[in-house]
Amino acid sequence: SLDDQTVSRVDTNKYSIAVEKKFLLYDVNFGEGFNLRRDVYMRVANTVRLLRESGENWILVLPPWGRLHHWMRMEVALSWRLFFDVESLNRFIPVIEFEDFLDETENHPIDQVIYLQHYEEGWGTEYVRKFEERKCLAPADSHYKKVDGEKWRGWFYSYEDVRASNFKCVSIQGDSATLRDLLKHSNYSSMTSIMIDRAETILHEHFGDADYWKARRSMRYSKQLVEAADAFRDKYLDSDDENDKTELVSDWRKERARRSALGGPYLGIHWRRRDFLYARQEQLPSIKGTALILEKLCEQLKLNRIYLATDAPEEEVEELKSYLKEGLKVYRFTDTQKFNDGQIAIIDQYLCAHARHFIGSHESTFTFRIQEDREILGFPVSSTFNRLCPDKNPDCEPPSKWKIAYFRSFELVIFIFVYKGVLKMTCVRKLVNLNIYDGPNIYNFGSVLG
Numbered sequence: 001s002l003d004d005q006t007v008s009r010v011d012t013n014k015y016s017i018a019v020e021k022k023f024l025l026y027d028v029n030f031g032e033g034f035n036l037r038r039d040v041y042m043r044v045a046n047t048v049r050l051l052r053e054s055g056e057n058w059i060l061v062l063p064p065w066g067r068l069h070h071w072m073r074m075e076v077a078l079s080w081r082l083f084f085d086v087e088s089l090n091r092f093i094p095v096i097e098f099e100d101f102l103d104e105t106e107n108h109p110i111d112q113v114i115y116l117q118h119y120e121e122g123w124g125t126e127y128v129r130k131f132e133e134r135k136c137l138a139p140a141d142s143h144y145k146k147v148d149g150e151k152w153r154g155w156f157y158s159y160e161d162v163r164a165s166n167f168k169c170v171s172i173q174g175d176s177a178t179l180r181d182l183l184k185h186s187n188y189s190s191m192t193s194i195m196i197d198r199a200e201t202i203l204h205e206h207f208g209d210a211d212y213w214k215a216r217r218s219m220r221y222s223k224q225l226v227e228a229a230d231a232f233r234d235k236y237l238d239s240d241d242e243n244d245k246t247e248l249v250s251d252w253r254k255e256r257a258r259r260s261a262l263g264g265p266y267l268g269i270h271w272r273r274r275d276f277l278y279a280r281q282e283q284l285p286s287i288k289g290t291a292l293i294l295e296k297l298c299e300q301l302k303l304n305r306i307y308l309a310t311d312a313p314e315e316e317v318e319e320l321k322s323y324l325k326e327g328l329k330v331y332r333f334t335d336t337q338k339f340n341d342g343q344i345a346i347i348d349q350y351l352c353a354h355a356r357h358f359i360g361s362h363e364s365t366f367t368f369r370i371q372e373d374r375e376i377l378g379f380p381v382s383s384t385f386n387r388l389c390p391d392k393n394p395d396c397e398p399p400s401k402w403k404i405a406y407f408r409s410f411e412l413v414i415f416i417f418v419y420k421g422v423l424k425m426t427c428v429r430k431l432v433n434l435n436i437y438d439g440p441n442i443y444n445f446g447s448v449l450g
């Protein structure tokens, strides 16, 4: 039950006291896409983790999905359980759906909305973490309005009856920990429900560290989507977890580092088109160029099946297929009757994540999430961090390799070894930053520590 998950007990001077629940809500700039939003979840989830580590009983309220400008069907108020395994999210920090929050607080107004904005004068010459209540800059002033003389009304994920008691703009420069400090500030510390709007304004405290990956690993997909994608793998791609060595333990906290995944006998490609062509045209291949890359890879890897994840219009997909030589078969998941746009996007990502080899689109957050899934599944680095190069530059710069980390940087690894008959001991600090585990040895370290 919620109570089991959310009432934490803190031992203060040996007296155990129940800590009052506090709810953190957040929203993201309207224009941001699905996969940047998933990244913002990790930043805010880590703020909640930090608040809880300091003894406060914060619960994260999951912002309903919808009104995403890339989604063809304009749906709103979609709950997280349609996309993610909420039980798994709860193993990192306590989370609840917005509807459950409304029930629990009996539709009381949210105590405070804090609208994050940058400093008008910019970042300055050095990066300093700071925040300050400031006059609202555009567009904050138009997003929230006082109604009936006292309460504030905003978008609130399309829920028209939701109100807030207070509204403030805060200029901020910082990360998940800065947001923690803001929430602990005396102006807000007595409040029990706070909504952070424009949460993308804060960064990760340490991008790519173990806490980043814990939040990421907790974001398992909903059972319904995993089952649909697995059935597709089985039916069309000759792929299953046992043969592909992609089995995951049911609880992500028990995962161990590995690089042994093989993947299904197909090539996965994320081919980002539409608005990306305007934003990154110089970095992407033509349709014909894409076909040439696919043919070459399939030949090298001795594969004849391709799983194509794309937002391309049908005509472009047909054109791509027309350039491929006979014998190469392209598969796509297109059940729009049963699944919404976001669900199909996740199924596409899952199927690319389970491929023997993956190639993505330069700087697409959609591609980044696939690469992360492959890191979690334990694929060799070389099968994951690949990008489609533009026709003019076939040997373009490879993508950054954001490898998985399982330990916090201050966790020590102690090696004991015998050298010239003497017992020696040495510690390696910052295992993550030293990038020690790239390759099969990682598994040994994982199991020693595990």
Ligand SMILES: C[C@@H]1O[C@H](OP(=O)(O)OP(=O)(O)OC[C@H]2O[C@@H](n3cnc4c(=O)[nH]c(N)nc43)[C@H](O)[C@@H]2O)[C@@H](O)[C@H](O)[C@@H]1O
Binding pocket: 031, 032, 033, 034, 035, 036, 070, 071, 270, 271, 272, 273, 275, 276, 279, 309, 310, 311, 341, 342, 344, 345, 346, 348, 363, 364, 365, 366, 367
């Ligand atoms: C140019 C920039 O690109 C950024 O996109 P980028 O990072 O690729 O990735 P996203 O932020 O997810 O936005 C792309 C959206 O397009 C759809 N989409 C893209 N690729 C696929 C695919 O392979 N399969 C399916 N089913 N859907 C796809 C999907 O709705 C996805 O959420 C945007 O977030 C920015 O707003 C901006 O538009």
